[in-house]
Amino acid sequence: MDYQITLEPSGQSLRVRSNQSIVEAALEQGIAIHHGCGNGSCGDCKGTVLAGDFEQLPFMPLLLTPDERSAGKVILCKLQPRSDMQIRAQIDTPELWEGQIHALTQLAPSVMEIRLQMDRDYPYRSGQYARIVVPEHADTWRSYSMARPPQHDHSVIFHVRAVPGGSFSDWLFHRAKIGDKLQLSAAQGDFRLRQDNERPILCVAAGTGLAPIEAIVQESLDLGWQRPITIFFGARKRQDFYHLELLQEWGQRYPHFRVIPTLSDVEDHEWDGARRLLPTVAQMGNWQGHEAYLCGSPGMIEAAIDLLLSHGLPSSQIHFDSFTPNG
Structure with missing residues (x-):
């Protein structure tokens, strides 16, 4: 069954099937509704229900506060209509x-750093991400976080992991060359350094989730903050x-900074460092009183949120950016 959906304040309308999300239908019908990940992980597509019945499918915890829920806020990429x-x-x-x-720099067998020289100033905040048009697929976009704070030279850096069947990463690893041009949307997301407090900083990053964490930490170092910073960086192999x-190097230069790499590969018997990301986070401290920044897969983010809440960290001090590889 189709339902008539009216979007305010633009007054635009669209038809949405009962098994279709608002975002999916809008994009299908050429309406540029504001959104990010499209899978209920980022919260960029928050909207407000003014009238009508709906089903809100599951999305990442903490995207909506209790006050927002009471005010009718919803996550539109996970909202299906049940009436007009x-x-x-x-x-x-x-x-x-x-x-x-x-520049193209291979940072690891499965991670490529891409440096873009923008045609003009590209405004963003440390921690945000950009949506990039996939070359050779004009209607396909992929989202990647900027890997350093804004620079004055109009350059932007991303870390991209190779994904089997990934349309953008396959192009990047096998066909991209210096001088190729890419199109970017405006920067998006609310994952950013909070400057309204002096709490110590806890960062948890998995894989290329390190990119926005690096940008956030670099910004705090550039600001000259002396508050303790701890990064847990997890990898499979x-x-x-x-x-x-x-x-x-940051750990040697800044006494208040430390990094703990963790490995989940149980077959690597030569690794003498910490193993398994979140159990290590749980074992190495009581994180109450910290400002936490998390970036990785949705499963990791959900487990990390549960862990930090159990340590007495309020949800208002937990900030995250989750991503799902597109293959």
């Missing part, structure tokens, strides 16, 4: 930036680690 509806939702005026590949030398 009226919804307040942000409609974007598409603006694209163009970046030219300035030792070859998946990257930028460990950079993180260890």
